Amino acid sequence: MLHSKHNKKKCVIIGASHAGVNCAFALRKEGWQGEIILYDSDPELPYHRPPLSKTYLTSAPSDVLSPLKSADSYVREDIQLNLGLTVTAINAKEQNITLSNNTSQSYDTLVIATGARPIIPKIPGLADAKNVFQLRTAADVAGIRNALGSKPNKNVVVIGGGYIGLEIAASLKKIGASVTVLERENRILERVTAPEISDFFQTLHQKNGVDIFTHKNVTVVEKENNTVKVVCDDGSTFTADIIIVGVGIQVNTELAKQANIEIENGIKVDASARTSTKNIYALGDNTYHYNAHYKKYVRLESVQNAVDQAKVAAASICEKEVAYDTIPWFWSDQYDVKLQIVGLSNGYDNIVIRIEDKEQPCFSIWYFNGSVLLSVDAINNAKAYVMGTKFIKTNQLINKEKLADSSIEFKPANFITQ
Numbered sequence: 001m002l003h004s005k006h007n008k009k010k011c012v013i014i015g016a017s018h019a020g021v022n023c024a025f026a027l028r029k030e031g032w033q034g035e036i037i038l039y040d041s042d043p044e045l046p047y048h049r050p051p052l053s054k055t056y057l058t059s060a061p062s063d064v065l066s067p068l069k070s071a072d073s074y075v076r077e078d079i080q081l082n083l084g085l086t087v088t089a090i091n092a093k094e095q096n097i098t099l100s101n102n103t104s105q106s107y108d109t110l111v112i113a114t115g116a117r118p119i120i121p122k123i124p125g126l127a128d129a130k131n132v133f134q135l136r137t138a139a140d141v142a143g144i145r146n147a148l149g150s151k152p153n154k155n156v157v158v159i160g161g162g163y164i165g166l167e168i169a170a171s172l173k174k175i176g177a178s179v180t181v182l183e184r185e186n187r188i189l190e191r192v193t194a195p196e197i198s199d200f201f202q203t204l205h206q207k208n209g210v211d212i213f214t215h216k217n218v219t220v221v222e223k224e225n226n227t228v229k230v231v232c233d234d235g236s237t238f239t240a241d242i243i244i245v246g247v248g249i250q251v252n253t254e255l256a257k258q259a260n261i262e263i264e265n266g267i268k269v270d271a272s273a274r275t276s277t278k279n280i281y282a283l284g285d286n287t288y289h290y291n292a293h294y295k296k297y298v299r300l301e302s303v304q305n306a307v308d309q310a311k312v313a314a315a316s317i318c319e320k321e322v323a324y325d326t327i328p329w330f331w332s333d334q335y336d337v338k339l340q341i342v343g344l345s346n347g348y349d350n351i352v353i354r355i356e357d358k359e360q361p362c363f364s365i366w367y368f369n370g371s372v373l374l375s376v377d378a379i380n381n382a383k384a385y386v387m388g389t390k391f392i393k394t395n396q397l398i399n400k401e402k403l404a405d406s407s408i409e410f411k412p413a414n415f416i417t418q
């Protein structure tokens, strides 16, 4: 259906990754007839980020990135893709943006999908050390591969035992590196999982020959001939050819802040991804948004959120209001283990562990607040992930004793209490 009043309008999108690209294509699907103009600083055809720390890190240098959409499809959908160009300012009053090539671009609707960048901690010596990497972009992977060279049997120290740090460790071990993970907290994945999941992954890595040390706060990085010495506050030291920093991200909110758009733990948006400023939307990792199921504002770092928010915003821009209402989900691949997560476990006060098969890792952890199911972590257990999603969505009350009993067949009817 044609929306003729949109015919001459311009929708400009800053950031052409999961959020921005999906928004552009969703706009066409919703019937936007005007111009769609995407900008991204990254020169690569927009690509999937999750494989960067998984398959792409272990593949041959000649292997290509996994594109979000083919180059042809931008042409087909009449979406202008401007790569290698950075937006330097938003002029909300004049409804235009300034670009790094000193030109400007006017808009009727602006979408900020600028995502996030890795945090580089202020550790003395880190910035000047050779072969220090972060992992957010294809260029970061190219740098790591280059430093590994043709014989990747190098000593790699990964600072940070979160999902990305652990995926990098598993991938580099697979291609022959000697890998050590240094985690500052009591356990890896401390902020995001129950201790049982942390223990499981710690053991998995150790079995695969990756050393993981917790309570390791890196304080200094020192040059040592051709390598570097990573020094922790307890006096322990680790020699590294390559350091990879995976201690979390900071959201790219500078443009929005400078344009006086409301910021609160990210760009604050409503259920349709609208910011506090007229005709400006924000999507993806950089947003602080309301989750209707959990009845609270959250900031999420996931493909699911970027894609779902993009669809909601596109509908709203085309004047078809829909409210964002999804249960978050996420995944992580390490060695031959697939972790699938559904829901948000923050605020849990009890868990149920269900082990399907004691010989092979196949289990799930169900996080509850009282009797309310909040989230599920499923290890090699797609069935638990699917069932958990359904139960969370429908606020299903569950018989926990039965759920924990693996002799009871794993089907929803066996656990429903009402």
Ligand SMILES: Cc1cc2nc3c(=O)[nH]c(=O)nc-3n(C[C@H](O)[C@H](O)[C@H](O)COP(=O)(O)OP(=O)(O)OC[C@H]3O[C@@H](n4cnc5c(N)ncnc54)[C@H](O)[C@@H]3O)c2cc1C
Residues within 6 Å of the ligand: 014, 015, 016, 017, 018, 019, 020, 039, 040, 041, 042, 049, 050, 051, 052, 053, 085, 086, 087, 088, 113, 114, 115, 116, 117, 135, 136, 137, 164, 252, 255, 283, 284, 285, 286, 300, 301, 302, 303, 304, 306, 329, 330, 331, 332, 333
């Ligand atoms: C190594 C890795 C592994 C991951 N694994 C998973 C996973 O398994 N599952 C999962 O759900 N999520 C995973 N994620 C997270 C997921 O990739 C992000 O949630 C997702 O990329 C967010 O999309 P986004 O579009 O909001 O932001 P981003 O992907 O960060 O994209 C923002 C884009 O904006 C551009 N940009 C920023 N500022 C400007 C500017 N001023 N001008 C022009 N362009 C600009 C950037 O260049 C970038 O391309 C992973 C992330 C990484 C890095």
